[in-house]
Amino acid sequence: MTDLAMAATALGKRFGRRRGWALRDCAFRLPAGRVCAVVGPNGAGKSTLLSLAAGLLAPTEGTITVLGTDPASARARVGYVAQDKPLHPQLTIAETLRMGAHLNPGRWEATAAERIVAAGELDPRRRIRALSGGQRTRVALALALAKRPELLLLDEPMADLDPLARHELMGALMSQAAQHGTTIVMSSHVVAELEDSCDHLLLVGRGRIRLAGEIDDLLAAHTRVSTTTQAAERAGAAEAVAELPDLRAHTVVESRVTGRQLTALIRPAGRLADDWRTSAPSLEELILAYLRNPEAASLTPAAPEEALA
Template sequence: MSTAEPALIVDAVSHRFGDRPALDDCSFAVPAGSVTALVGRNGAGKTTVLRAAAGLLRPDRGTVTVLGGPFDDRTRPRIGYCSSLYPQLTVAETLRLGARLNPGWDMQRALDLAADLPPEARVGTLAPGVRARLALAMALGKRPDLLLLDEPLAALDPVARAEAVSVLMGEAAARGTTVVLSTHAVADLAGVCDHVVVLDHGHVRAAVEVDAALAGHRLVNGATGDFAALDGAEVVEVRRDETGFTALVRIGEAVPAGTLAWHHPSLEELVLGYLRGRS
């Protein structure tokens, strides 16, 4: 495990929009060089976390530390954020704007990522998936140390999604870039991230390293009358039907003995268990 300082630390952060709480005493850390997913339903607080990390929002309470310090003139050039594009500009003008605004801009990298986009087309006329690809090119053209992406895969078709995932994984591997992306589509996570933060109604339900979490949980199936066998176990979530139950359970070093059926969960099953359960 890396001993490097976390790239992002969210410490006891709370924030409200009027009467609506967006984040409630949230704390977690994102390891440097990781690809970390913020997962949750719409309105869970994912975008609020990303905006706070990008310096676009000051939380009501708590602190957000990026790349070893607060968001300021030192850290700003090292952070990439997929923000809104100017619809009146063309693709080529958008890329040139990136060069003017960012001292470390890598125009060749941005051009490579936008190679098949129509340079004279205005951003406002592009299909949503094409705009998403341009936004990713703008974020990566900055060559950031910390890349923040809000639902980067949602508007992409399956082929473009696979290409975007390949780009993100390559960026993390080649440059050690820390990637933090939000999504409510759990299926997007497989093979993409090595850490997951599960947000639900502004609360952190889990913040885990994927491989360790999958090894440390089991899905348990059994008849209704056998549920008592889980007494004392750390049950994350239980679903019942007419004949039995399925539970997501935290385990220790060994799976408990007994007549229940124990299975390794998928990442999707793990995340959905925390989203449906209440810890």
């Protein structure tokens, strides 16, 4: 299965000359059928990336391909829910759904939308402007799901929802993915929120892609190591840690020396020293380590694990 839902090469976006690059040198490949988390701190470029994929913004440089074509041509097969859930405030829920049906002839599945609205116990006669943020999110997701898109782009979809609605709507999204093989891309700055639902990760930090790939592969590529030997004492300052003979062969993402204890998160390249204790990092540990260390080498398909010279 080599179908790609999204692919980017050297993708960059600059808003005006003054403000600098919101996104730069982004390269990734997202196979179809994945549920992908776009994670990163506020202002990292997540929304810009999703807007580029939705075709609402044009790249300043590089290219982004969506469902095998350019974003504008793919639009009929893509669902996009922006962070502020734009809906017409004057319309009722029923009118909003009818509008969705008119705008998506041939693709619309009315029962899907009605089921999601009904699950929130929303009266279809209510106007959008009278809804709470979470209720508006529910209507926006109902619209996006009823379109039966091949690719669903969701910008912070869970932010306004209470835990019950979050679980239920995430279940509805996963059900859509299971039934139709829909590719889902959703952003959040809360990793825990997405961890169980996603199998693919794009970590965005300071406008760059820091990690891209299957979550299992990314976790398997990293190891936490610790040692209590003189190595730690010799290293002294954390900056020197990466220069330790035992560590030099590997890519050090983060390291810390506390007394006689040295701990590091590394991408091993070959055998590890025998006296090191190793453990598998959690996804959250991995993500935080990369975000805390902007200088650490990124791991993306564009920068495959280079054999260190």
